[in-house]
Amino acid sequence: MANPKKLQKLPRSFYSRDSLIVAPELLNKVLRCHDGRAGRIVEVEAYRSDDPAAHSYRGRTPRTEVMFGAPGHMYVYFTYGMHWCANAVCGPQGVGNAVLIRALQPIAGLDLMHAARPLAKNDRQLCNGPACLTQAMSITKLQNGVDLVSGDRYALVDDDVPPPERPVQTTRIGISKAMDYPWRWYVGESLYVSKK
DNA sequence: TGTGCGATTACG
DNA sequence: GTAATCGCACAC
Numbered sequence: 001m002a003n004p005k006k007l008q009k010l011p012r013s014f015y016s017r018d019s020l021i022v023a024p025e026l027l028n029k030v031l032r033c034h035d036g037r038a039g040r041i042v043e044v045e046a047y048r049s050d051d052p053a054a055h056s057y058r059g060r061t062p063r064t065e066v067m068f069g070a071p072g073h074m075y076v077y078f079t080y081g082m083h084w085c086a087n088a089v090c091g092p093q094g095v096g097n098a099v100l101i102r103a104l105q106p107i108a109g110l111d112l113m114h115a116a117r118p119l120a121k122n123d124r125q126l127c128n129g130p131a132c133l134t135q136a137m138s139i140t141k142l143q144n145g146v147d148l149v150s151g152d153r154y155a156l157v158d159d160d161v162p163p164p165e166r167p168v169q170t171t172r173i174g175i176s177k178a179m180d181y182p183w184r185w186y187v188g189e190s191l192y193v194s195k196k
Numbered sequence: 197t198g199t200g201c202g203a204t205t206a207c208g
Numbered sequence: 209g210t211a212a213t214c215g216c217a218c219a220c
Contacts (some may be wrong), residue, residue: 045203047203053203054203055203058217058218061216061217062216062217063215063216063217077203077216078214078215078216079202079203079204079214079215080201080202080204080205080212080213080214081202081204081212081213081214081215082204082205082212082213082214083204083205083213085203085204087203098203100203102203119205119206129204129205130203130204131203131204131205132204132205172203173203173204174202174203174204175202175203176201176202194204
């Protein structure tokens with residue numbers, strides 16, 4: 001990492017704000033696994049309970065229980081019969097905000113990532129999509145609800161690389177509702193985003 | 197109890 | 209362009 005001596009977990013207060021605020025600030029933060037795997041967040045999308053595209057839009061259900069829980073926890077959902085996607089729960093508890101992590105630039109433990117995701121033909125294909133990065137980082141339903149602040153298996157950390165001054169902002173990918181909301185952000189210079 | 201559909205990916 | 213694949217949410 002850029003500054004190994006300055007690594008601090010994002011505090012609970014970071015997550016307790018609206019996901020529209022948190023999402024662009026998560027760019028360039030680091031998702032770290034206890035076994036050494038780590039990747040820099042280069043693409044995110046915000047979801048909210050007043051947002052027709054959000055899982056939380058129709059209220060609390062068994063699936064979205066974590067999304068309505070305390071901020072700073074990981075909301076992992078299953079989709080298309082085979083894929084897992086990871087979010088950071090944001091906003092006040094009970095509201096249903098989250099930020100979907102859509103792509104990482106792998107920065108450590110790349111050998112372990114390749115082992116966990118053998119279909120990736122190169123480093124760029126390890127984490128360039130929401131379901132790709134969960135494979136590379138071994139995130140499944142077992143991680144649904146883990147605490148990113150006080151837990152020791154997965155954490156989001158700040159290594160003093162600031163978010164980009166001018167992140168690229170676009171509409172979100174792969175949704176069929178609220179398609180006009182410009183709630184996707186990515187690092188424009190990054191080679192590791194899912195789509196440009 | 198039944199059914200349509202994904203916050204996707206990989207391959208032809 | 210499209211098959212793969214299954215749990216969930218909601219209709220019946």
